[in-house]
Amino acid sequence: MVHRISLVGETFVFQDLKHILASASLLRSGDELAGIAARDPVERVAAREVLANLPLRHFLTEAIVPYETDEVTRLIMDSHDEAAFTPISHMTVGQFRDWLLSYAADTSSLEKLSPGLTPEMVAAVSKLMRNQDLVSVGRKMRVVSAFRNTQGLPARLGSRLQPNHPTDDPDGISAALLDGLLLGAGDAVLGINPASDHIGRGMDILWRFDDIRQRFDMPVQSCLLTHVTNTITMIEKGAPVDLVFQSIAGSEQANSGFGISLGILSEAWQAARELNRGTVGTNVMYFETGQGSALSSGTHHGVDQQTMEVRAYAVARVYSPLLVNTVVGFIGPEYLYDGKQIIRAGLEDHFCGKLLGLPMGCDVCYTNHAETDQDDMDTLMMLLTAAGVNFLIAVPGGDDVMLSYQSLSYHDILTLRSVFGVRPAPEFEAWLERMALVDGTRLRMNQPYALPNFRAGS
Template sequence: MPYAHTVRGERFVFSDLRDLLAKANEVKSGDQLAGVAARSERERAAARHALADVPLGEIVDNPVIDPDADDVSRLILDSHDTAAFAPFRSMTVGEFREFLLRETTDGSVLNRLRWAITPEVAAAVAKLMGNKDLVYVAAKIRNVTRCRNTLGDRGVFGVRVQPNHPTDDVTGILVGAVDGLLFGCGDAVIGINPAADSVDTVAAILQGIDRLITATGAPTQGCCLAHITTQLAALDRDAPVDLLFQSVAGTQAANASFGVSLGLLREGRERVLESHRKRDVPWVGNQVMYLETGQGSALSADAHHGVDQLTLEARAYAVARAVDPFLVNSVVGFIGPEYLYDERQIIRAGLEDHFMGKLLGLPMGVDVCYTNHAEADQNSADNLLLLLAAAGCNYVMGVPCSDDVMLNYQSTSYHDAATVRELFGLSPAPEFARWLGERGIFRSGRLAPGSRPALLAGLDRVLTG
């Protein structure tokens, strides 16, 4: 079904909903690379005007990818709460935007609608919203999750400690992790990207993190961000898997390029849950998955089906929520300037991803990052970090000195996270905050630098294995 709109006497026609959604998107270098972007600002404006008048039911009834050829499309339809959606079926995208922005549409209302909103609906409304709108609506929503601690409550700002090492030296990794703990970071997860995706490496890293968590008593989770099959093989060797990681995307073909399927994700989750039941750990919940996404991933795998990268990112969140994750992370600037060219595009994408994930019921974090060949710098990261804190982001990354020496990209540091918490009056996860106070790392809810050495006592054996 074609759509059309006229701007100052120039008529623009969009061949179908997929074309309309793509043309209505903000400028993204990835969409330009894929050949789906608007060719002018007039065409973009025309697409947004036309999209604003599309009923939500029309979007649900016309999947951008055929469900018979794509299991993500089938998942979206099979998991859709049609009863909760019924009152919104005739509402247009523009009207839905106004509904979201109403003061009376609070977090409790939006939480009840999470399964009524499909990813394509979330993507459509995001395209009509300004950055301030994305922050305002996302800030209403709290998606709380539990594993060894509790993340996502209002006033909580979590941090993943990410001390990656170029040679996977476990001692080097643990020293970096201790540094993060001393800044009050690590409540989201102590998560390591391994340089080598081998079972031996992954098992050694997981065992090292677990030694540190056990020795310090820190109520947090460990994770090694290898391929899911490698982690499960390490689990078979009795490596302690707190959170099972995998990168996911918004099409079946893109997920296949990652070597993953919906069935494998579900199987992995069940295996980790079974292992948790056998471990003597004070779990506070049973959410055990950590998933990462990022705009442009399907295009980079040549698996985008002509769909714009924002809409595909929203579809990745359908995959994520199917396995009830503890953490979801949009690695927004990591994929490079071919997909998000500069500061403006990275900031916009970060706010879009956070908004859509929260709207769809996910515990969203964002890796506020950029590669060294992008038109961005640390001021760019600061800007997005502050906007996400205002938007109620569940967690961000804590990388030593903001510079990941293994992945070779720039992110946010332990210092950045501490500053944001102080600036916005935010705290770590409640269990973690109590531990910080008991250890003297925090005093009256804030960092107490003079007491830091107390944590270091007796850690020599832990750090060296």
Template sequence: MTYRTDISGTRYAFASLKVLLAKASPERSGDHLAGLAADSPLERLAAQMCLADVPLSDFLGDVLEVDGDAVTQLIADQHDPSDFGRVAALTVGGLRDWLLDPAVTATELAQIAWGLTPEMAAGVSKIMRAQDLIAVAAKAEVVTRLRSTIGLRGRLSTRNQPNHPTDDSRGIALSALDGLLHGAGDAVIGVNPAKDTVEDYTRVCEVLEAIRVQLDIPTQHCCLGHVTTALGAMARDAPVDLVFQSVAGSQAANDGFGVTLAMLDEAHDAVRGLGRAPEGANLMYFETGQGAALSAEAHHGMDQQTMEARAYAVARRYKPLLVNTVVGFIGPEYLADGKQIIRAGLEDHFCGKLLGLPMGVDVCYTNHSYADQEDMDILLVALAAAGVNFVITVPGADDIMLNYQSLSFHDAHFIRETLGRPPAPEFAAWMAAHGIGTPDVSLPSVEAALAQLRLPAP
């Protein structure tokens, strides 16, 4: 189907819904790299005006299908016609107006989550300004639980990310304790391993388990190795809390990650079978990021933000504890500067929440991007206002293993103090019991705390 509109006497035509979505996307370098972006701001405006008049029903059927693609099939299988019926008569613009209606609450948003396809979520985000994305996401509440309760309204959780260039056990423990003494880690203590072997994965889990158990912390931990490595470790009875995997919006892109839905199904069953979590706990952790499919040449002619939203279909299949977009991690080829990173972070968070996911964001950038920590400050505050479930924090905002810039433990403390966003209630009680965050309580140094731990043998 061709979509057409006129602006100032100029006729614009878009050959398909896929083309229209790409042309309507706010400016980003990745879409230019793929040859999909609007040729001018005027064409972008025309596409956005045209997109606003597209009926949501146009997104159903085969207009956005990728032949033989497992993610496309998953999206079709997930679609709930009954939930869609609540908004089926609307256009994309009508959906925007409905979402922004003050009378529409978190309950109504949850009732349409499975009726929306990822492409619908992406489409409506393209015609929303930043404050719209924040306002709607702030209404949504997606709560998940393992040992802590994440996503409650008015709270902000954090991932404590104690990465180390050689996966040294004491180095990981030192960084983790630094974060804990700053009140970081109620979402998860999660390590990106430098080596992806079953042996290393198991040892990292054992180190994190020792910290959790000996300090009696109401949180969970995760070694962010490949899902097949996690399966190997679980077969050896490693203390695995969460299974992690990076996912993308097409099967070809997931092939690049070496992952299939069958693998994820197996891992989900395996981690539940360990019996380490309460009944009904959420046990998976996924990361995504705009540009992942394009970088693998697996985007099938779709713009990178629409492909990002499609990745959320994979994530929500498993009712995960955590999902986060690593928004600026891939580099300026995909998100050129701070403005594009800020916009993408708000889009990803909005789309994830709208689709019913417990959405977090790694507020980050690479050192060759045209961005700096002030851009991250702006995005952090905007996301906190939008009710983001969690953010990632590292010592000094500088990840010494992955070599990128994220948020620091102090940044999370700033949000807690300035905007009044306490951590998960269980973790907040643990902090209070140990005097963490209490100005007149003298806490041990990180080195002293490390000396009291009994870590597994290297």
């Protein structure tokens, strides 16, 4: 269906829904690389006007990736909840934007709405929202998940402790693990990106994490961020797997590029739940996403990168994950060029994920070839905390020595706690008190001996 609009004496023509969505997106380098960005700022605003006048119901009739050949589209269309959609079914995208910002849209009504929304509707409305809109509506939404502690409660901010090591040296990993714990981080997950895919070495890391967790009676979960099929193998071999990790994307082909399908994810989900290792909850999945991943594998179907990202959330929500993390600045400047684009993408991803019912966190991060720095990351971490993000990633000193990029430091999490009055998950907060690592709300100047007989360096 062709859409025409006149703006400032000029006529703009948009061929179909994906053309409107791509043209309405804020400028970002990935859409330019794909050749689908608006040609100029006026065309962008024209596309937004068209989008604002489009009925939400239209999204149920026009698939932007073919239904017949894409299992993600089939998932989106077949699982759409018409009853949940009813309260907004008469609205246009523009009216939906205004409703989201209204007092009528509160925590409970937004939660009920979630199954009635498709990712394309959510991506569309986010394109009509300014950064402050993404923050203020984001803040109204709450997604609680739990395993050995509870993530996503009001006025709480979780953190992932990421103790990566370039050669997976167990003592090097333990040293970085100790550093993070003494800085009060790690309630969302103790999560390691292994340098190698070796099953045996991966299992050694999991055993070590589990040993340390039990020795100090820590209410936390660990995760080895390896391919889902490796994790299934480790579960079969009896490894102590708390969470199953996988990178996911918004099309069947893109997921195939990751070596996964909905079927494989279901198998892993089932296997991890059967282990029954959670104490306060049963959310066992940890997904990572990021704008540009489909384009980078040439599997974006001409759809803009932000919309493709939100389609990945439709995959995630099937599995009631504990954590979903958008690794926003990791992909590089070909997709998100500078601080402005990274900040915008981080806010979009959080908003869109939450609106679809996901426990969204973010890796506030950048690579050295992007036009950005720590000051931009400071801005994004504060905006996301204001928006009520579930958790943030942190690494020693903000410098990941395995993946060669910069994320937040554990210290940044402390700063956010002080500035915004947010606290870690309640179970983890109690543990920090029990171990005398905190004095009131302040973290002590902890030294390695504060956790005696920690295995690091033994």
